[in-house]
Amino acid sequence: MNFSQALSTVMGIVIGAGVFFKISSVASSTQSASLTVFVWVLAGLLSIASGLTVSELATALPVTGGATKYIEYTYGKPAGFLFGWSQMAIYFPANIAALSIIFGEQFASLFGIDKVLIVPVALIVSTSIMLLNFVGNKVSGKLQTITMIAKLIPIILIIVFGLFKPSPVSPSLFPITSGEGTPFFTALSGGLLATMFAYDGWINVGNMAGEMKNPKKDLPKAIILGLSLVTLIYVLINYAFVSALPIDQLAGNGNAAFDSSRLFFGDFGGRLVTLGILVSVYGTINGYTMTGIRVPYTLASTGSLPFSGYFKKINKSGAPYISGLFILAITFIMIFLGSFNLLTDMLVFVIWSFTTLLSIGVIVLRKREPELERPYKVLFYPVIPIISILGGLFIVVSTLITQFQLSIIGILVTLIGLPIYFYQKRKNEKSS
Template identity: 40%
Template sequence: MYFYFFFFKQKTAFGTIIGSGIFFKQGSVLDSAGNSTMAILAWVVGGILTLTAGLTIAEIGAQMPYTGGLYVYIEDLYGRLWGFLAGWMQVIVYGPAIIASVAGFMSILMTNFFGLGANWRIPLALVTILAIGLMNMFENRVGAAFSVITTIGKLVPIAAIIIFGLFWGHHNALGQTVGEIHAASGNFGVAVLATLFGYDGWILIANLGGEIKHPQKILPQAIIIGITAVLVIYTLITVAVLRFLPASQIHTLGENTTAYLATAAFGPIGGKLLSAGIIISMMGTINGKMLTFPRIVYAMAKRRDLPFSRYLSYLTPKAKAPVVATVFIIVLATVMMIFFNP
């Protein structure tokens, strides 16, 4: 049972962290860093900064193993007002907005992948939000199984790119200077900030603290091992890209760098497979957020910090799933998708 919960948390960690950022940020990070060596270092520093934050949350989470994560921590440490503001921001704005934005961008890739018209974008996004939301109303094992599938789906194209770039690339990843990418000057701080987008989402694992057996052991391990593994993956894929493509070409390609690499390495089918991998990756991201954000709604409702708290705090008798809170997040994400079109 210990292994099951630890394995589930690792899949949740990968699902919430690895999204589309690593596929599209190579060009912008390189441009900001100024040279290839500093670009690689930016991904490493971004991962280390994320890991230091993870160590902090792991320590707090071990002492406060409650459902709700950051909202509960802030309220218990700094008072109800600050906790309420943090929780309200996450459940009303950030959570639904990030789910809608990821679903919206994913739907663009889906229409391109299947050759559909732009008018299919919003319907596809809404169906994805609804389907993944409904799936998370069942037992945690259902969401865990989907996390396993999406994690494998996203790691396969990443592994292919890493292996091909490292072993078949012929450029020196550390030897490409600012002059080669025609950048006037590097801004390492901006490059690190750009990488943090790729690491975003790790803290949501703490929202499940109250549902984990032995949280004092599993939660810190899941956070620390999860972030460390992602740091290694991001560094390797960056080195692989720089081994296969010169910095000047990455600068020109920008967000299309990884897609170009996949197509060049594996032919036209490679670009299709990469698109499929990104779509699966983003489904995993939505799944991770749809699993974790309702826990904040539930925690706030338990503390009477939301209207209709009696209903929002309802748990199913058998699975102990916050179904009403999940519906709440689905509705808000749907509204943002339709009216704000993120």
């Protein structure tokens, strides 16, 4: 893999559907255009620092299996299992459920159907994508390619029209302040937590290190340039949104992308752009489904799960269908019980808890295994890892403070994995 391929992979992994729908919750938290745009810049810088940090583990550790194995290598098998468990019990089902819900909401707005049908539409969407993945990798892979191209169209259109068409609102970007009556720390933490969902996916960037010809030189360049371009795209889209609608009309407005598109392109054009966004969402759900259904399968392959024999089953197309049905069952529960913002905030909290451990792991291994060969060393060590760690701690701690109940649910569901791990370990030892 050369530099240009690595660059496109970074951008393809990270750019998703979240940027179209997080503006409502970001604006609700910040209550100002300046802080709304700023948190997108801040989230991008934090993602770059974390991507550079975690990539050192990806290039140095002689293990395959991505972040789960990096945590296991650094902190032990129980910690590695907990990360895998949190992915199958929270991260992937919550992603699929949240995006299915937002698909249902946008579908209802686009076609003017009753909102009572949002949940049935979400269930149909998540089920249809799961069935496509059961058919095999070829079908789901082609769908991913088509939707990858489709999601660029609304992004480009919104940026171009947002920048060059006279806008009804003239947002002030300086000084950076929160809305009147909103504490700055509360506004910043809430806005940052919301934006991190749109940057989700960078944690997988380091996995491509083994395929690169010159990871020491090309990996940091691909991460810095790729995530910088993603940040620029996200900032421009959100600038277009705050230029189209006043902040009070964006705050809490789940149809902000649809309403902004209608202002830019007229009613018919706005509907076409929204249709493109729906295709993008469908493709993003497919990406999480493709990856998610293989997590229980991978854990079962090492005998780490109860009923591993069932989770390891694959159909004629090679798809782990029992694992897929498990993910789909949890997805259904989340669709009925959660909302887009609730589910995305929970998964960001959980994934950043482990991401912070990964960044700390870079420092731990530098001290514990100084002789370990590191084809790529994080730039400006230890400054970049410390930025990543502090940013991760800020997200985790601020979520604990501002959304205590949601945080506790995420922690409890994750910790359920511990008795499961030790029960299965004891069972495996008895049978061996």
